[in-house]
Amino acid sequence: MPEAIAPRFRAGDRVAVRAAYPIGHVRTPFYIRGKQGVVERLCGAFPNPEELAYARSGEPAQPLYRVRFRQPDVWPDYSGQANDLVEVEIYQHWLEPA
Amino acid sequence: MAVAAKARSGDNGSMADSDGPRGPHDLGGLPAGRVEEVEHDYALWEKRVDALMMLLGRKDRRLVSTDELRRNIESLGPEAYHGMSYYERWIHAIAQTLIQRGVISVDELGRKIEAVRAKETPRA
Amino acid sequence: MSHDHADHAHVHRSPPRPDQDDTLTYYRAMEIALRELLIDKGIVTAEEVRRQVEDMDGRNAGRGARMVARGWVDPAYKRRMLEDGSRAAEELGLDVGPLKLIVVENTPEVHNVIVCTLCSCYPRMLLGLPPDWYKSRNYRSRVVREPRSVLAEFGTLIPDDVQIRVHDSTADMRYMVAPMRPAGTEGWSEQALAGLVTRDSMIGVAVATTPERRRG
Numbered sequence: 115m116p117e118a119i120a121p122r123f124r125a126g127d128r129v130a131v132r133a134a135y136p137i138g139h140v141r142t143p144f145y146i147r148g149k150q151g152v153v154e155r156l157c158g159a160f161p162n163p164e165e166l167a168y169a170r171s172g173e174p175a176q177p178l179y180r181v182r183f184r185q186p187d188v189w190p191d192y193s194g195q196a197n198d199l200v201e202v203e204i205y206q207h208w209l210e211p212a
Numbered sequence: 213m214a215v216a217a218k219a220r221s222g223d224n225g226s227m228a229d230s231d232g233p234r235g236p237h238d239l240g241g242l243p244a245g246r247v248e249e250v251e252h253d254y255a256l257w258e259k260r261v262d263a264l265m266m267l268l269g270r271k272d273r274r275l276v277s278t279d280e281l282r283r284n285i286e287s288l289g290p291e292a293y294h295g296m297s298y299y300e301r302w303i304h305a306i307a308q309t310l311i312q313r314g315v316i317s318v319d320e321l322g323r324k325i326e327a328v329r330a331k332e333t334p335r336a
Numbered sequence: 337m338s339h340d341h342a343d344h345a346h347v348h349r350s351p352p353r354p355d356q357d358d359t360l361t362y363y364r365a366m367e368i369a370l371r372e373l374l375i376d377k378g379i380v381t382a383e384e385v386r387r388q389v390e391d392m393d394g395r396n397a398g399r400g401a402r403m404v405a406r407g408w409v410d411p412a413y414k415r416r417m418l419e420d421g422s423r424a425a426e427e428l429g430l431d432v433g434p435l436k437l438i439v440v441e442n443t444p445e446v447h448n449v450i451v452c453t454l455c456s457c458y459p460r461m462l463l464g465l466p467p468d469w470y471k472s473r474n475y476r477s478r479v480v481r482e483p484r485s486v487l488a489e490f491g492t493l494i495p496d497d498v499q500i501r502v503h504d505s506t507a508d509m510r511y512m513v514a515p516m517r518p519a520g521t522e523g524w525s526e527q528a529l530a531g532l533v534t535r536d537s538m539i540g541v542a543v544a545t546t547p548e549r550r551r552g
Contacts, residue, residue: 144234200480203505268374316373
């Protein structure tokens, strides 16, 4: 069994969601790709759903983060308040330091 | 290293997005209408689909994972995805997964469905 | 700080659809066929299916309401609930299985709302099955992008000086909102308080019922 993947990020780190567009089963929503936010917490490490979707083990477990985004950073035409947030769980391999 | 900001032609909800293909399930941010606050009491057959998924997905069996269920639902394509009801998508995807895994064969499934329809009265 | 809440009584129960139990549609036949095949193969039993249906029937919003009400009267429990939702549920004797629950708290400064834009993730092991609208195309598309408009459609008006946080359950965690305790409930029993906590307030499209609305 491969060793668990070490977490790269901590709460408070600025991260960017990779602007990648593969096919297959992906749990990083289209709307958040290419956006920047701040890590709110490390949720733990979980098997990779992209692999589980094909009945593979998904190991080694991938660190999963809750990432907090300011809504105006996500939607150019955001009509709510400037400090509104959207918080999304994102697997580590979709994140880069910002 | 910052990710370069990109002109997002996809924000208006085009499926043929310049960035890449978008599954029919990936709905966040797409234009849509008023939320109809409809809810219905689940029919018994729907609860049974749900129950089947819970049983097949449990750790001691693991015959269908949530991820395979989702992937098979996402693969339905936009017309089927939006045209089928929630538990129709589920039962389709459960069957699909069991076929992929070799738990049931296409032939078995076909014969059994025809037998059920021929009887026309469901087994309790 | 109170939130305006337009009078909002309507939950529409939809008319019977062709795929109810009395019409053997293709997919209804598939459900029967699959279940019979799996029973024939000894993979599940009819009894297990029956028990699982019953089990899910027993999970409902009242279970989450108990947690929220306990949090209102017991600040230490609330802290534990916000730290580890699943453990806090189990503390009250609520079985939640493998659920990884995060409880997010509404305050005078922050209003939370939950969605799963990609499918329909919901803390079902605590609250039971979600309502149709939560799984609908329109909710999943719009609430993440225009939460204030969607909430207004539900009759929930969030003031401009209150921050809205939308939580998109994309992965392994599941979410529940702890709504604010309504004014005028001083000295109420936990059970009475739990009666004010609606399922919609734990999704975040509504606030908890107020004593006036309860009486009315």
